Amino acid sequence: METYTIKDIARELGISTSTVSRALRGSYEINAETKRRVMECAERLNYRPNPIALSLKGSASRAIGVILPQIANYFFSQAINGIEAIAYNRGYHVIIFQSQESYEREVANVQQAMSRKVDGLLMSLSSETADVEHLQEVLDRNVPLVLFDRVSSELNVTKVVADNFGGAFAATEHLLQEGRRRIAHLTIQPWLSITQERLAGYRAALEKHGVEFDENLVRYGTFGPDEVGPMIDELMRLDTPPDAFFTASDRLAVGCLQALRQRHLHIPEDVSLIGFTNLNVADLLNPALSTVVQPAQEIGQLAAERLIDQIERKHRALPIETVRIPTELIVRSSTRTEVVNQ
Amino acid sequence: METYTIKDIARELGISTSTVSRALRGSYEINAETKRRVMECAERLNYRPNPIALSLKGSASRAIGVILPQIANYFFSQAINGIEAIAYNRGYHVIIFQSQESYEREVANVQQAMSRKVDGLLMSLSSETADVEHLQEVLDRNVPLVLFDRVSSELNVTKVVADNFGGAFAATEHLLQEGRRRIAHLTIQPWLSITQERLAGYRAALEKHGVEFDENLVRYGTFGPDEVGPMIDELMRLDTPPDAFFTASDRLAVGCLQALRQRHLHIPEDVSLIGFTNLNVADLLNPALSTVVQPAQEIGQLAAERLIDQIERKHRALPIETVRIPTELIVRSSTRTEVVNQ
DNA sequence: CACGTTCCCGACATCGTTTGCACAAATTAA
DNA sequence: TTAATTTGTGCAAACGATGTCGGGAACGTG
Structure with a gap:
């Protein structure tokens, strides 16, 4: 199949390209019969306007x-x-x-x-x-x-x-209600809006429940596959190590789960874990992962x-x-x- | 920042657009000094060629x-x-x-x-x-x-x-070596090349191990989230129900795992399950999912x-x-x- | 009959870039 | 000195579509 242009239609019908153009877009100043013939011809040749040409002209590219x-x-x-x-x-x-x-x-x-x-x-x-x-x-x-x-x-x-503040608040409060007091927050780059909002939600929940905020428990980073483990080791060596992890992304939640299991830390007995994630297999994981779901x-x-x-x-x-x-x-x-x- | 064109450069330097065009693409027939001036000007204006116009001309769009x-x-x-x-x-x-x-x-x-x-x-x-x-x-x-x-x-x-035949053969043979004899194969649309190759690998492994092929054990479909369960029920009602499931896609493997667990069928005691998938959390699932990994x-x-x-x-x-x-x-x-x- | 309208339609410029051709100036050859 | 060649540059067409003019035909109006 060739690509036909407005010119081909014009030549075929013996009229000008402008007429074809106007007929195609249903301009009022074109004779109904002419329009019909143009439409028919366009249909027959399977004409498709060239979006590149349209874009050059500066019109909408859809x-x-x-x-x-x-x-x-x-x-x-x-x-x-x-x-x-x-x-x-x-x-x-x-x-x-x-x-x-x-x-x-x-x-x-x-x-x-x-x-x-x-x-x-x-x-x-x-x-x-x-x-x-x-x-x-x-x-x-x-x-x-x-x-x-x-x-x-x-x-x-x-x-x-998403309501990042609300989600982080709910997750943190849930952990607190389960009796956790040392909640680590593993999150991404600090300058991102979502990071700040989630951190704020986390802090607000701590404050509401009278738990002091400890910045040693908050870790920022990009966290490649091999970085989560060492960071968890570091956290677990603190004087009072965390009894829960709240992670701010899909990748972190999964990486954290993997690292915790490799270290034979039992979830939720030793530490509990909740993610901010859209993982659709969260309920099939071992253990099934609590999450804040963003729509x-x-x-x-x-x-x-x-x-x-x-x-x-x-x-x-x-x-x-x-x-x-x-x-x-x-x-x-x-x-x-x-x-x-x- | 505006968008500058080749014309702007031409006007700025008091030369023609063709000269600019040729200078920019380093044509041998342009004076070195002119080239330099054009380059300098293009650099200064942060000139970027318009890919739309290039595409219209029929050249590469990269x-x-x-x-x-x-x-x-x-x-x-x-x-x-x-x-x-x-x-x-x-x-x-x-x-x-x-x-x-x-x-x-x-x-x-x-x-x-x-x-x-x-x-x-x-x-x-x-x-x-x-x-x-x-x-x-x-x-x-x-x-x-x-x-x-x-x-x-x-x-x-x-x-x-991917080597679909080889992968399916290996998966099926593995199940046979684990003592399974009634291996169900849940797969996608039959006319797809990957479906046919995987089916062939499955059959070849059965044949090698002297297990008769039973087409009742093979199911094709698109399998939305609610369709896997009923299909498994149907299979389990067979005179000799399957003792293993081999699924042909990511979605099927997960859907199958979910459905089997809902039905309280224990994996791998009651039935075993292997998928053809790229799920990167396969080892974190409950139970950890055996898979044929495609690179x-x-x-x-x-x-x-x-x-x-x-x-x-x-x-x-x-x-x-x-x-x-x-x-x-x-x-x-x-x-x-x-x-x-x- | 002259003029104004209306209705259709075509010529042409335009968007940004490339490219074939022409052409002037400079250089070389005869 | 004249002719031929080289070198550097500009003009214009082309890509596909749109839109601004403006013109011819047919009609109505005074």
């Missing part, structure tokens, strides 16, 4: 760019599903870029997306991203931008996030909806707001000291 | 398209990582499309990718895809195409796959390498071949009848 740290991550892959679902329904294509947690690549991705003329951008910041100049440029160019999950307070745009798919959906709303009503600026979606605490064996039914 | 069933899948997300790594090293951008296991969307994705002028296409077929006409078109347009994992025998292109990342890498080789040596056609990568059998508690050390 594509939205999604830039996020990495796809191989339960939270993000589910968020993408949410985004795709909405975008598809509203007639947009989704182009996905991974920053691989690298600032440099994030900047390159933004440039790619801009120069491929996406109609809008959906982003979750890389963990290396400290300044947001590259996003300021996006705004300067008047390209709609919505941030989700990993957002920046320096940017005045619509954001969609990843819903976050993706809402972010996509806001973005497309902005794209389509570009004239009348939509209000900028931060949408905060509740999280859910699911208690399983890894934090339950009573009899376990599984 | 982007490759990846079309696969879904991202939220351990195998595919790891494969994407492999693809990204290679593409990035060789200076290509990756544009990802999900077919969501829908033929219709796969076709739309192919069209999108073609009209966005990707330099090549990497694909894993949706489970609905029975004919490959839409891919024939890709070849007709002379766009390099490499298939991975879910491939079609009807297409004469380079393919990168997903390596498959992605090899596929990307082959594709880029083809793109860059388009003139001299590279040999078409099928690369088959060995799988690895990892035995864990879910199939081990002896004492379990986990």
